[in-house]
Amino acid sequence: MESNLIVHRLEGLPLGGVRIFDSLDSTNSEAARWIDQGAPDMALVLADEQTMGKGRLGRDWFTPPGAALAFSLVLQHAAAGSANQVTEETTATNLMRITGLGAVAICEALETKFGLSARIKWPNDVLLLRRKTAGILVETIWQSDCPLSTILGIGINVGPGSVLPDERVRFPATCIENELDRPVDRYELLRAVLESIVRWRHRLSEPAFLKTWDDRLAYKNDWVGIFDDPGSGQVATQQGKLIGLDNHGRLRLQDDLGSEFFLASGELSLRATTI
Ligand code: BT5
Numbered sequence: 001m002e003s004n005l006i007v008h009r010l011e012g013l014p015l016g017g018v019r020i021f022d023s024l025d026s027t028n029s030e031a032a033r034w035i036d037q038g039a040p041d042m043a044l045v046l047a048d049e050q051t052m053g054k055g056r057l058g059r060d061w062f063t064p065p066g067a068a069l070a071f072s073l074v075l076q077h078a079a080a081g082s083a084n085q086v087t088e089e090t091t092a093t094n095l096m097r098i099t100g101l102g103a104v105a106i107c108e109a110l111e112t113k114f115g116l117s118a119r120i121k122w123p124n125d126v127l128l129l130r131r132k133t134a135g136i137l138v139e140t141i142w143q144s145d146c147p148l149s150t151i152l153g154i155g156i157n158v159g160p161g162s163v164l165p166d167e168r169v170r171f172p173a174t175c176i177e178n179e180l181d182r183p184v185d186r187y188e189l190l191r192a193v194l195e196s197i198v199r200w201r202h203r204l205s206e207p208a209f210l211k212t213w214d215d216r217l218a219y220k221n222d223w224v225g226i227f228d229d230p231g232s233g234q235v236a237t238q239q240g241k242l243i244g245l246d247n248h249g250r251l252r253l254q255d256d257l258g259s260e261f262f263l264a265s266g267e268l269s270l271r272a273t274t275i
Contacts, residue, residue: 006046009187013194016040016074023065025052027072028139028153034074035141035149041076046190053155054137056124059170061135067161067175069186072153073197077146093248095140095147096264097204099123100213100249101197102136102152107216109192114180119218121171121270122251122263126156127218131174133157154193158186214245224253224270226263242270 003020010018017040024030024047031045050070053061063070075098103120110116110128118134119127126134137153157163157175166172176184203209219242226238240253240261251263 006187009191010044010194013191014042014198015044015194016042016076018044018046021045021047023047023049023051026050026054026061026153027070028054028137028151031072031074031151031153032139032141035151039074039076039149041074041078043074044071044194045074046071050155054153055135056137061137061155062162062164063155064161067157067159069154069156069158069190069193071190072151073194075150075152075201077148077150094204095138095150096123097209097213097249098150098152099136099138100209101200101204102138102154104200104209104213104216105193105196106134106136106154106156108196108212109189110176113188113192114176114184116176116179118216120213120216121218122245125171128174128176128179130218131172132169133174133176133179152197156189156193158184158189210245210247210249213249217242217244219270219272220244222272224272226270 006020007018019030019034021030027045027047027050031039031043034043034045047063047070049065050061050063053063053070055061103124103126106126107118107120110118116128121127124136125132134154134156139151139153140147141149157173159177160175163173163175163178200209222242223239224242228237240255243252243254243260246252246262253261253263255261
């Protein structure tokens with residue numbers, strides 16, 4: 001689709017600017033370059049294809065042309081009114097919640113536009129029928145201890161061309177069209193995700209947001225293993241029953257003696273397991 005048609009589809013959203021590419025290394029990398037040049041709040045970078053799409057911890061994210069949504073949104077913290085009054089609340093917890101914001105927005109868009117019930121594999125994956133359909137990569141630019149800008153990067157598998165076979169991914173993948181069995185308009189989906197982000201963005205510390213996030217967690221009441229790197233064949237570093245989120249967006253779990261423990265790191269991976 002031509003850039004001006006895409007911009008037309010996004011009309012009325014409070015975006016700070018839009019950069020659209022047929023092919024790009026990574027929308028998060030382009031957003032970082034734009035931030036260096038003074039990107040406004042809510043600047044959006046969109047690419048049809050990514051040649052070096054990024055996952056967490058140096059991993060890759062596959063975005064072939066014509067089959068996926070890959071975009072990054074710049075959130076300027078001064079615009080949110082927090083840069084001058086950085087507290088623990090606005091740094092650690094709110095940054096963690098920005099991954100939740102992306103996950104909730106994807107789930108809400110899939111529910112409202114397509115009637116799909118998606119689940120969040122904490123912290124950054126969105127699943128349809130226990131298969132990964134979308135991933136979120138949040139990167140923050142700091143000045144000393146102060147977060148200046150956050151890049152909310154979202155990749156969503158829309159058509160079958162975006163799905164890698166099971167042996168090439170760390171977790172089984174799917175796409176929206178496989179689950180719906182009909183074509184999906186990528187830009188209708190993009191608009192719905194952005195609308196949800198706009199709706200929740202300034203409400204990340206409200207109980208209503210935490211509940212919306214918590215309600216969509218995958219593996220609730222299941223036993224999960226927590227791995228540093230589940231692809232390496234290593235055993236779980238911890239196991240527990242997944243209870244939900246705490247007030248900060250940390251994951252609450254219970255060990256086999258019933259004691260609660262919490263996970264705050266976004267660098268862990270969960271797998272359903274049995275004991
Ligand atoms: C993620 O990392 O899931 C974060 C993905 C974020 C991608 C977006 S696209 C727009 C923006 N610009 C970027 O450059 N990135 C963001 P992680 O949890 O580390 O998962 C990465 C792993 O998922 C890889 O190692 C593969 O095993 C698998 N994978 C790669 N591409 C996939 C795809 N299209 N669908 C499902 N799984 C995939």
